[in-house]
Amino acid sequence: MIAQRYSYLSWLPLLLVSSSHPQWPSSWRCIPQPARSSVPCYCSGRQTWAGSLCGTLRIPGKRKRNEIMLRYVVALSLLALSWAQDCQVANINVMQNFDKTRYAGTWYAVGKKDPEGLFLLDNIVAQINIEEDGKMTATAQGRVIILNNWEMCAHMFATFEETADPAKFKMKYWGAASYLQTGNDDHWVIDTDYDNYAVHYSCRLVDADGTCLDGYSFIFSRHPTGLRPEDQLVVLQKKTDLCLLGKYRRVAHTGFCESGTSLDPQ
Template sequence: MAAFTNYQPVERQMSRTAVLLYRMKYNQCTFLVILLSIIDDCLAQTSCAVESFTVKENFDPKRYAGKWYALAKKDPEGLFLQDNISAEYTIEEDGTMIASSKGRVKLFGFWVICADMAAQYSVPDPTTPAKMFMNYQGLASYLSSGGDNYWVIDTDYDNYAITYACRTLKEDGSCDDGYSIIFSRNPRGLPPAIQRIVRLKQEEICMSGQFQPVLQSGAC
């Protein structure tokens, strides 16, 4: 009996040790989960730096040329084409890409008319042809003229294209005033498989949930 009674305290001590070890491991796991969550949040924040956005590799302007219809857009600040937006891209003999675009615009809060714009594109860095600079002119006095970056984030040339521009940056490198357009070769829309690709790209440029659909009724 003596041997048996001496065994019980040892057993209880071993149980307490096991509990302590379990609690230590649990606390370590909890700490790691919290740490990984913090790291993920930080990575998500830094990924919104504009310079971290990837663009279409080996962009081919000749394949990109032709007519595109806007299906969705995230507008910049100020006056912008409202709906029925389309753009026709052509390549000149010297290789320069130009575009003529049109769409409806609302003036004075009530007057909706079709407007035309023209643009010419240059490539500051030939090693990244998808990162272009766009000089644009409104072909009427009420439309603005100026210059913006014009990045082709992604395209398969035959179905869809996603363009992006950032006008001003915040101190952390994220965009303060930017815009993006989802283009399609077909004004009636994109198939579900391509819509999924587009949604992923919207997340990558930190604009998920910010797009508005663009009406294509043939008005322009």
């Protein structure tokens, strides 16, 4: 424990000193000194420079110290990983040996990293189709808010142009209503097991350093209730690989688009 006026970081220097001497007892205390004193703090007969740390300070037990040090190590490891991570769009890995036929069918968006502009908010359901000529198309619906908080269920359409990489498409999309967004974005399938989950990614604008300046991503599930526990760790790793960890929001499915309030196709 520690006096309320001290934070964990306040006694980190003493913690580092004491952790190198595990034989020192957990009841080790600093001899009280004037608050914010800049004199040495004498502890159990040993002198350690504590500066403003002198005062009512008690060093935690060995087990607690080890737990705290482990947290620092994990935090520093994650920080080092983020520094070393390659976030350039050109180096993003996509699904190997992608099979668009197995990808077809109904997908429920359960997570979403938003782009700029008006976009589907929630209750997002996509239907991927393979046409007779082998081309992939899609329809989607989801809740949008337009015209001063008017909630509607919007319908979207898309066609996909294949590229040299089977998992990378150019997706031309448009809405049933003229004020819905239109575009011609990348549609990359980062990972999928076809039966349970899929991770989609699109970068609309690449920055000068090669990273994505404006992009979006969907986490899809075959089940409206969300991802299975065994799929969550896989998806978490893919979010990290995309440099988007912590930027997704949950997509709810409340049956809004079945309520009859929709922007029907013209």
